[in-house]
Structure formats: C-alpha cells, structure tokens
Amino acid sequence: MNRPNILYLHSHDTGRYVQPYGYAVPTPNLQRLAEEGVLFRQAFCAAPTCSPSRAALLTGQAAHSSGMIGLAHRGFVLKDYSQHIVHTLRKAGYHSVLIGVQHVTQDAARIGYDWVVPLEDRRGETVAAAAVDWLKEAPGAPSFLDVGFFETHRQFRVPGPAEDARYCLPPAPLPDTPETRQDMAAFKASARALDKAMGSVFEALDESGLAENTLVVCTTDHGLAFPYMKCNLTDHGLGVMLIMRGPTGFSGGRVCDALVSQIDIFPAICDLLEIERPAWLQGKSIMSWIRGEVEEINDEIFAEVTYHAAYEPQRAVRTRRWKYIRRYGDRTAPVLPNCDDSPGKEVWLRYGWRERPVAAEQLYDLAFDPNETHNLAGAPSMTPALEEMRSRLDRWMRETDDPLLQGPVPAPQGAKVNDANGLSPREPAQVVG
Numbered sequence: 042m043n044r045p046n047i048l049y050l051h052s053h054d055t056g057r058y059v060q061p062y063g064y065a066v067p068t069p070n071l072q073r074l075a076e077e078g079v080l081f082r083q084a085f086c087a088a089p090t091c092s093p094s095r096a097a098l099l100t101g102q103a104a105h106s107s108g109m110i111g112l113a114h115r116g117f118v119l120k121d122y123s124q125h126i127v128h129t130l131r132k133a134g135y136h137s138v139l140i141g142v143q144h145v146t147q148d149a150a151r152i153g154y155d156w157v158v159p160l161e162d163r164r165g166e167t168v169a170a171a172a173v174d175w176l177k178e179a180p181g182a183p184s185f186l187d188v189g190f191f192e193t194h195r196q197f198r199v200p201g202p203a204e205d206a207r208y209c210l211p212p213a214p215l216p217d218t219p220e221t222r223q224d225m226a227a228f229k230a231s232a233r234a235l236d237k238a239m240g241s242v243f244e245a246l247d248e249s250g251l252a253e254n255t256l257v258v259c260t261t262d263h264g265l266a267f268p269y270m271k272c273n274l275t276d277h278g279l280g281v282m283l284i285m286r287g288p289t290g291f292s293g294g295r296v297c298d299a300l301v302s303q304i305d306i307f308p309a310i311c312d313l314l315e316i317e318r319p320a321w322l323q324g325k326s327i328m329s330w331i332r333g334e335v336e337e338i339n340d341e342i343f344a345e346v347t348y349h350a351a352y353e354p355q356r357a358v359r360t361r362r363w364k365y366i367r368r369y370g371d372r373t374a375p376v377l378p379n380c381d382d383s384p385g386k387e388v389w390l391r392y393g394w395r396e397r398p399v400a401a402e403q404l405y406d407l408a409f410d411p412n413e414t415h416n417l418a419g420a421p422s423m424t425p426a427l428e429e430m431r432s433r434l435d436r437w438m439r440e441t442d443d444p445l446l447q448g449p450v451p452a453p454q455g456a457k458v459n460d461a462n463g464l465s466p467r468e469p470a471q472v473v474g
Contacts, residue, residue, distance in 0.1 A: 044183040046255040053194035055261035070240030076294045078286025084301045089263035089278035101307030101322040111348030116456035141168035142189030163191040165238030173245040192235035197227035204229040214269035220384035256287030266381040274357035275413040290331040302342040350378040350466035351459040358434045365430030366403040378459040
C-alpha cells in the first residue's frame with residue numbers, strides 16, 4: 042500500500058483552549074485544520090503531566106505501564122524505549138525525524154529517531170523554521186516527523202494589542218480578577234505564537250505536495266498551567282485538543298464526540314497502516330469511528346498522576362456521566378509544588394488555598410457539574426455510582442499491574458523530587474539516593 046507520511050505536532054500545556062473548541066483564543070491555522078480534518082471534542086490525555094502524557098501517547102499504554110511516572114528532565118525514564126512508536130514504524134519502512142520538544146528522555150538520542158535536528162531553542166519560530174526546511178526537501182515517503190513546540194508552556198509571551206487583558210476571561214476554575222485576566226492575555230499571546238508556527242508547517246506541507254498523503258496528528262500534553270488544571274485529574278487537566286487530518290477518512294470537517302484517550306492513537310496508526318499491533322498496546326483504535334462502524338470508542342477512560350515536581354499519587358476513571366478520582370496516602374492538603382507559579386496561584390494562596398482540604402475520594406456528575414466542583418462521594422444516594430466507579434478503577438489497576446497496588450511508589454535513583462509540603466516547583470529538590 043502507499044502508506045501516508047505522519048506529521049505529529051504537539052504543544053505544551055494547551056488543553057482545549059484554542060479556537061476550534063469554541064474558546065476566545067484566536068488560532069486560525071488550527072481552525073483551518075479542524076475544518077479540513079476531524080476534531081475530537083472528547084479527547085483526554087492519560088496523565089496530566091508532561092512526560093507521562095507524552096509517553097502514554099507514544100507507547101500506547103498507561104504511564105505506569107510504560108514506566109514514565111514522573112518528569113524526564115527530573116530523572117524518570119521509560120522501562121523500554123523500544124516500545125516508542127518510532128521502532129514499530131521503522132519495521133513498516135518509516136524514516137523518523139525529531140524537531141523540537143520530545144520530553145520522554147534527557148537525551149533524545151536514546152529514543153531511536155533516525156535523525157534529531159539540532160536546534161538553538163524550542164520556541165515556535167525556531168522549531169517551525171527547521172520543520173519547514175525539512176519539508177522543503179520533499180522527503181521520500183513514508184516518514185514520521187515529530188515536531189514539538191515549547192508553547193504554550195510558561196513563561197508566556199508578552200500580550201500584544203490583540204490580547205487586551207480588559208477583555209479576557211480566565212479559565213473556569215479561576216476567579217475573574219485583574220491578575221487572572223492579565224495571565225490569560227499572556228496565554229493567548231503564546232497561543233497566537235503557537236498557531237503561527239504550526240501554520241508555517243501546514244503551509245510548507247501544502248507547498249511540498251505531501252499534504253494529501255500525510256496524516257496530521259495535532260495535539261497537546263494536558264491542560265493549561267493554571268491552578269486546578271495541569272497536574273489535576275479533573276477534565277480541566279485531562280481534556281486535550283486533538284485534531285487529525287489526512288487520507289482514509291480524516292477529512293471533511295467532521296466532529297467526533299466519542300470518548301478518546303491519547304493511548305488510542307498508536308493502535309489507530311497501526312490499523313491505518315495495516316500493520317500488526319504490538320502486544321503492549323492498551324488503547325482502542327479510533328479507526329472504527331472514522332470508518333463509521335461505531336458511535337462510541339470507549340465506555341471509560343483512565344488517567345493518573347504519580348510524580349510531577351513532588352509525589353502526589355492519584356488515579357481516575359471517567360465515563361460519559363461520571364468522574365471518579367482516588368488519592369493515595371494520608372495527605373489531605375494540596376501539593377502546591379505541583380502547580381506552576383502564576384498570578385492565579387497567587388490569588389488562590391491569598392485566599393487560603395494552602396489550608397483547603399482535598400478529599401481522598403471524589404465523585405462528580407459530569408452532566409450536572411461539568412466543572413467538577415461538587416464532590417458527591419459522601420452522598421448516600423450516590424453510593425451505587427460510587428461503587429461502580431470504584432470497581433472500574435480497581436479492575437483497571439489490576440489489569441495494568443499498577444505499582445500503587447503494592448503501596449507507595451519510589452522514585453528512581455537520581456531523580457529530583459520536591460517536598461510535597463513546599464510551595465513552588467522552583468524550590469530546591471532532593472535527589473533520590
């Protein structure tokens with residue numbers, strides 16, 4: 042078969058806060074991609090932290106199954122880098138290239154790309170320029186091009202005239218204050234830079250003549266770097282943009298409302314290319330929806346946090362109606378080093394966030410409480426739903442051999458871990474001996 046090229050474009054900390062999802066964050070190039078491809082409205086990451094999320098997508102399995110339970114730049118690694126998708130694609134004849142952010146190892150050479158393009162930095166302009174240069178060479182098919190952008194990670198860009206803070210609305214978890222409006226304006230400036238960079242890549246893809254035979258997978262790792270978003274198992278942390286465009290059904294401006302996890306992308310690529318799925322894959326292929334065979338893909342999706350800056354073990358299961366989150370250990374206070382420093386964080390701290398208790402179990406009715414603010418875990422009438430969601434999570438943890446079942450999960454030797462009682466991820470970290 043004439044196998045398509047694959048262009049995997051990914052950003053940092055963007056969630057779904059882009060124009061195609063209805064937010065007041067102008068991203069015209071992403072909007073065009075959505076209108077030409079398929080927009081997944083109910084797509085979720087498998088772990089709302091940078092390295093575990095990317096590892097889950099690129100290995101097709103839960104973060105704890107791949108071994109990436111913390112941040113790569115802090116010393117966490119995959120159990121087996123041969124499970125990275127580039128190795129499966131190489132067996133199918135693909136040439137793999139990395140340009141920009143990868144975030145699953147401290148040394149990109151360890152992954153196994155055929156070529157890692159050297160760059161001075163990971164900003165949108167630099168990464169896009171390198172990707173454009175590569176595409177201008179009109180490389181022979183098939184190829185897997187991995188293009189990763191720093192945006193919209195903090196620190197954000199300086200807002201311009203198009204991002205007037207007076208007319209910005211902060212994300213739903215945060216109060217509307219001058220500080221949070223200004224911060225959202227800065228996020229929008231970063232989103233503008235991201236969209237411009239991605240637009241340059243799309244334009245080069247068109248000009249190279251490769252667009253018609255290229256599957257574009259455009260996504261992000263997790264939610265925004267705001268309180269109660271990134272590193273949280275609510276939909277504010279788990280919800281991600283996912284837009285795909287290309288041959289064999291990824292076209293027409295269609296919208297998919299089926300529940301999708303990023304671990305479903307790897308098996309979908311295997312199905313699209315008609316190659317054998319590796320035995321370790323845990324996701325379900327989205328190709329059945331693309332072909333019109335089903336309306337739903339997953340009855341449930343799962344997500345997790347183990348380490349970010351600090352240890353904060355928790356697991357979650359989400360169905361169409363319910364979200365269940367379970368925290369492990371005896372800690373009842375927020376783990377503040379796992380929230381990036383920001384104006385919104387300062388607002389919450391000013392109002393006593395540090396002393397607010399966090400429930401060990403949380404149950405949310407997503408039909409009536411989509412922002413997940415009213416915990417129903419203690420309501421007697423919710424006992425049947427609570428027990429069902431507990432059962433779902435327990436089954437998944439057993440099936441995937443979750444290390445939390447054996448007790449606290451140690452960090453690997455040499456990893457850098459913050460004190461959970463601290464305030465900021467910028468505070469000195471301890472090195473695990």
